[in-house]
Amino acid sequence: MTGSVVPRRVAQARRRRPLFSRTHGWDNWIYLLPAALFFFIYMFYPILRSMWMSFTNYKYISQAPAQFVGLQNYIDAIKDPVFLTGLQRSAIFTAVFLPGVIFIPLFVAILVDRVKNVRLATVYRLILLIPAVIPAAMIFVLWRWLFDFEIGPINVILRDYLHLFNSFNAPQWVGLSPLAIPAVAFVEIWWGLGYHTMFFLAGLASIPRELIEAARVDGANEWQLFWRVTLPRLQPIMWILVILRFGSAMAVIDDFIIMGGFNRALPTYTWTVYMWHLAFQIGTWPQGYASAVGWLGAVAMLIVVAILMRVFRNRD
Amino acid sequence: MTSAESSLANTRPDNRVPPTRRKPIPAHTVLLHGTIIFFCLLIVVPLLWVVLTSVKSLRDAYTGRLWPEVFDFTHYAYVFQKMPSVVHNFTNSIIVTLSTVVITTIIAILAGYALAHLRLPGAMVVGLILVGTLFFPTRLVSIIGVFQLERRLGLINTLPGLILPYITLNLAFSIMIMRGIFQQVSPELVDAARVDGANSWRTLIQIMLPLAANGIVVLGIVNFVTAWGEFLYAYTLISDRFMFTFPVVLATTFGGFGEWAFPRVAAMYIMAILPGILAFSFLQRFYMKGLQEGALKF
Structure with a gap:
């Protein structure tokens, strides 16, 4: 009896299970379909389109049809002083921002981790996380006010309360000033302080208690404990943050537009602002050239990301 | 030290x-x-x-004094009663943000679940693409293409024209968060459900979702904050001030005299950041748990 049933089941199974069947799992792609639609229409297509445009002389406000110009846009961009200065400005911003966004949250996390009182530790975490729930644009609007030369409270305190400056020599925080880049970097660090502190707190919590106890028993002091036990354990997190934040710092644009605007002389006129300015405001909106600027900047930073990743991997 | x-x-x-x-x-x-x-x-x-x-009186706002002589608590009401365009912007923000959060969360739950627990040919490739979007300056490189796409579709200056790119903006990150959270659920539980005759859909609804509640709260808040305060796309895809979302109005106005006096702009500012802070303070218990359950690693 069994002998006749089994072959029939197998036969049925074969008939019911062609290539796209449950056993292969292709039908599970239905769960990814909505995501795939959005990725294809609003991410892959625009990215590929901007790549294609970067090889043409496409201008948005122009009747003439776009012509294929090969690498001309890229050659122009490499010689374009505005683009090169912009790239340099982004690099300076990144160099100021990156150490701050790693080491200050690390420091705060180590402090908060030592708080024994559970309720107090929670309150500290919550306060530190407040900026993480304020939208980016609102952070920059806030600091644009705070940094304002005339009515900003920072200068009001420095000038009218502490009398350290008068209205002629008070510091110019944003705008045409060497302080503009550090000021924007400070704002970004302020914004990310709580969020990154949470990263490091999660990392600290994952260090086994016994490891620390053992080191203490062996006579390590707090300083040695930090350098020999804590820091090596946190290194993977630090490297991931360095790579991620390098990428986001080089591509920062909202801050610079909101706090600086579109004046080429300003230190906040970076390559990203230049790209946007070209594509949506300058002259006939040369979006072909703007795309080339965008791709060139993106490739430049991706090369650095790749190098950082290699260094990270070799360290493991 | x-x-x-x-x-x-x-x-x-x-x-x-x-x-x-x-x-x-x-x-x-x-x-x-x-x-x-x-x-x-x-x-x-x-x-x-x-x-x-x-809450400063208008006169005090223009003197170089931090603590006002006269308080004036009417600015909040003024914005809502006398500035109809701002109310309209506020409504825009609510529509755009709610739509984005709801749709993104649903899509991310579906995709994250499939990536974490279902047999999925090509899952590796999907994972690589997701990580890749973290390193590639997607938003910057795609913005010109998105603008042209929306121009052709007639979506410039419309709210759907904002919602659609906003969903995409945080989608990769959201899927990774959801995948991380679902991965915390043991595969044996999924197998047990399958043995009991539940299909993948029922497993998701009845077993996964209740376990992932905290993570979904984190996801909701992250997406809320991004959509509520997104600037660059709104600034690019919307030229009609009436269609702006609320934060973009603030970002493009410095404030000064008349209707846009500083105390009133400050009142608008508080209204713009309050929803996020309120949501956070009501949900902080879940938020913190969600972070611990793996919403932070991706």
């Missing part, structure tokens, strides 16, 4: 003698809490300054 060294001096005797309670607080504790409180003040004081500005 002086706190670390001073604590060393204090921990050694503690190991020998049982700590006596209600003694004066040791110096390193004062230093520890003092430093943390300094950072907390650094975060809270600027925000309090905006609150203070929003």
Whole structure:
């Protein structure tokens, strides 16, 4: 009896299970379909389109049809002083921002981790996380006010309360000033302080208690404990943050537009602002050239990301 | 690091003698809490300054004095009663944000579940693409293409024209968060459900979702904050001030005289950041749990 049933089941199974069947799992792609639609229409297509445009002389406000110009846009961009200065400005911003966004949250996390009182530790975490729930644009609007030369409270305190400056020599925080880049970097660090502190707190919590106890028993002091036990354990997190934040710092644009605007002389006129300015405001909106600027900047930073990743991997 | 060294001096005797309670607080504790409180003040004081500005009388707002002589609490009502365009912008923000959060969350739950627990050919490739979007400046490189796409579809200056790119903006990150959270659920549970005859859909609804509730709260808040305050796309895809979302109006106005006097702009500012802070404070318990359950690693 069994002998006749089994072959029939197998036969049925074969008939019911062609290539796209449950056993292969292709039908599970239905769960990814909505995501795939959005990725294809609003991410892959625009990215590929901007790549294609970067090889043409496409201008948005122009009747003439776009012509294929090969690498001309890229050659122009490499010689374009505005683009090169912009790239340099982004690099300076990144160099100021990156150490701050790693080491200050690390420091705060180590402090908060030592708080024994559970309720107090929670309150500290919550306060530190407040900026993480304020939208980016609102952070920059806030600091644009705070940094304002005339009515900003920072200068009001420095000038009218502490009398350290008068209205002629008070510091110019944003705008045409060497302080503009550090000021924007400070704002970004302020914004990310709580969020990154949470990263490091999660990392600290994952260090086994016994490891620390053992080191203490062996006579390590707090300083040695930090350098020999804590820091090596946190290194993977630090490297991931360095790579991620390098990428986001080089591509920062909202801050610079909101706090600086579109004046080429300003230190906040970076390559990203230049790209946007070209594509949506300058002259006939040369979006072909703007795309080339965008791709060139993106490739430049991706090369650095790749190098950082290699260094990270070799360290493991 | 002086706190670390001073604590060393204090921990050694503690190991020998049982700590006596209600003694004066040791110096390193004062230093520890003092430093943390300094950072907390650094975060809270600027925000309090905006609150203070929003209740200043118009006259006090233009003098170089931090503490006003006369308070005026009418600015909030003024914005809602006398500035119809701002109310309209506020409504735009609510529509755009709610749509984005709901749709993104649903899509991310579906995709994250499939990636974490279902047999999926090509899952590796999908994972690589997701990670790749973290490193590639997608938003920047795609913005010109998105603009042209929306121009052709007639979506410029419309709310769907904002919602669609906003969903895409955070989608990869959201899917990774959801995948991380679903991965915390043991595969045996999924197998058990399958043996009991539940299909993949029922497993998701009845077993996965209740377990992932905290993570979904984190996801909701992250997406809320991004969509509520997104600037660059709104600035690019919307030219009609009436269609702007609320934060973009604030970002493109410095404030000054007349309707847009500083206290009124400050009142608008508080209204713009309050929804996020309120949602966070109501949901913080879930939020913190969600972070611990793996919403932070991706």
